Amino acid sequence: MADPKENVLMEKIVSLCKRRGFVFQSSEIYGGINGFWDYGPLGAELKRNVKELWWNTMTRMREDVAGLEATIIMSPKIWEASGHVATFSDPMIDCKTCKGRFRADQINDISCPQKPSKMVSECAGEKTAPRPFNLMLQTYVGPIQSEENIAYLRPETAQAIFAQFKNVLETSRQKVPFGIAQVGKAFRNEVTPRNFTFRSREFEQMELEFFIKPDEVVEAISGSVATPAAAGHPGEPQPNWGWQLWHQYWVEERVRFYEGIGLDRSTLGFHIQTPEELAHYARATTDILFKFPFSKVDEQGNVKGDELEGIAARSDFDLSQHERFSGKTMGIFDEELRTAWGKLPKEKQDDLWRRYYQARKNYLEKSGVKPEDAEKDATEDANGLAKGQYIPHVIEPSAGVDRLILALIANAFTEVTDTDDKGKSETRVVMKFHPRVAPVKAGVMPLLKNKPELVKKALAVRDLLRPWMNVYYDDAGSIGRRYARQDEAGTPYCVTVDFETLGEKPELLDTVTIRHRDDGKQERLAIGELRDWLLARGR
RNA sequence: GCGGGUGUAGCUCAAUGGUAGAGCGCUAGUCUUCCAAACUAGUUACGAGGGUUCGAUUCCCUUCACCCGCUCCA
Helix, strand or coil, rough: CCCHHHHHHHHHHHHHHHHCCEEEEECCHHHHCCCCCCEEEHHHHHHHHHHHHHHHHHHHHHCCECCCCCCECCCCCHHHHHHHHHHHCEEEEEEEEEEEEEEHHHHHCCCCCCCCCCCCCCCCCCCCCCCCCCCCCEEEEECCCCCHHHEEEEECCCCHHCCHHHHHHHHHHCCCEEEEEEEEEECCCCCCCECCCEECCCEEEEEEEECCCCCHHHHHHHHCCCCCCCCCCCCCCCCCCCCHHHHHHHHHHHHHHHCCCCHHHHEEEEEEECCCCCCCCCCCCEEEEEEECCCCCCCCCCCCCEEEEEECCCCCCHHHHHHEEEEEECCECCHHHHHHHHHHCHHHHHHHHHHHHHHHHHHHHCCCCHHHHHHCCCCHHHHHHHCCCECCCCEEEEEEEEHHHHHHHHHHEEEEEEECCCHHHHHHHEECCCCCCCCEEEEEEEECCCHHHHHHHHHHHHHCCCCCCEEEEECCCCCCHHHHHHHHHCEEEEEEEECCCCCCCCHHCCEEEEEEECCEEEEEEEEEHHHHHHHHCCC
16 A cells, blocks of 8 residues: 555556646546646657657667557458457446456356355355457547447557558668567556556557567578577677567667666666466567555565566567568568578488477467367468568557656656755755756856846847757746746756856856755856756757 | 545635635736845636525535545456
């Protein structure tokens, strides 16, 4: 159970978010709508910075990732192939006596929580009729609201990447291993939206699908598959990496990303999914957690955290599903594999063939393909190896933007109590955002408002910086008040134009005061160096 | 979906079956040479709907939203 003190902290955060314009309740003037939140002026800047950093880190700064921006509404067949239509719409039965909720098709198999000796279907509790439970938001494409026009708002962005896999491969001049990145909105009719923006019905994801060679193909080309040597970052990608090393690599890459925007390892948690938790097609999933104020505390007082991102090794399940449902091949041709295969000794070929065949057969049988068809298809797939053909496997780092924003806000939130000369103490909030994500990079202000020369110079400094970063000009009230205002917005630096800037001391002509948010320290910097100084810290 | 709590100004909180108040913030002005200074003026609220009542922000019902616990979470 969360500590009551920490719920107070969460309330303070929510209240600050509204007061300063980070997050508002959606449709607030009409009483709000459950599970939907808006970003105000500061929140919008913060979110934009985070998405841009992710995009730059994951695509522009890498040779091996290409971007995609797909639609939110897609062919409903996508969601049949992905499994969402089936798993998202189980009819559910509620028991009015024990308050339990059960899948209608399982009431004969689940024991009653109150009378474990009986199955749910046999217990005396009064139950509702089965009700459809669909977690996908649904709409109609076209003006006619008929069954055949039903479409869904995507519950995840990933499926579009799989559906467009071949197009991206052909147009991006990439070769496996490579990834496709996408940032965008997704929608889920959550049963219980909770914890401020943490679980919302409309939210944004940053997803990478990183396609790799199946281990059998790596082995055919490189002779063997490298085994993970130690925990931590495995270094630059190598041709002999199988799914395990690629998975470890992406977990560590993602942790580096979080560290780079101010969430150090001590604020994060990790959850390695157990075999029982894993989806049947997944090989491994590591969740990166953040210790939120509302995160549960266990008996030992440890906080595990709540999920920011999951990094899943998903085998070739997704592409295989789309291959089966669309009838279009999702396999790729790899010249290197074909060449290498021809040089392998017969027993090696047979060994790899058998393993690939087995994996394909398992998948097909679990997907409900008739055994004789599964054997035939798996044979065909394994025969493809010799021709340089295979279906890529995938490592999926999938992050929630809004959850990360909330983590950054919670992490930045700091209360500072100052006592003035009269002994009056006052608590104020300092949002200690990393400069890279801070909504405003610099506050620009004249020391005094009633001196036109100071104002004019300060406005010139603002205009100098404005094309390069988000800056905020403020000349209202005392300088201390303006600093405090910027502290609450999380602005890392304030630039103050004073009389020395104007040449009161000739050696300080055209220099300004830089005031640091976190310790209040000041230093002097020439206006000519200002832009590069700020840019070096803010990106 | 169930149970409990909450809903008054931008924020924090008060009072009241009979015209709703404070602090902070915000805006304008005077002043101000570095950390929410002072003064003046201004600004804004009873979540929504219905009922009881001469009269409801206050009592009752419904609804919406938020928080906590349970449930759910591909």
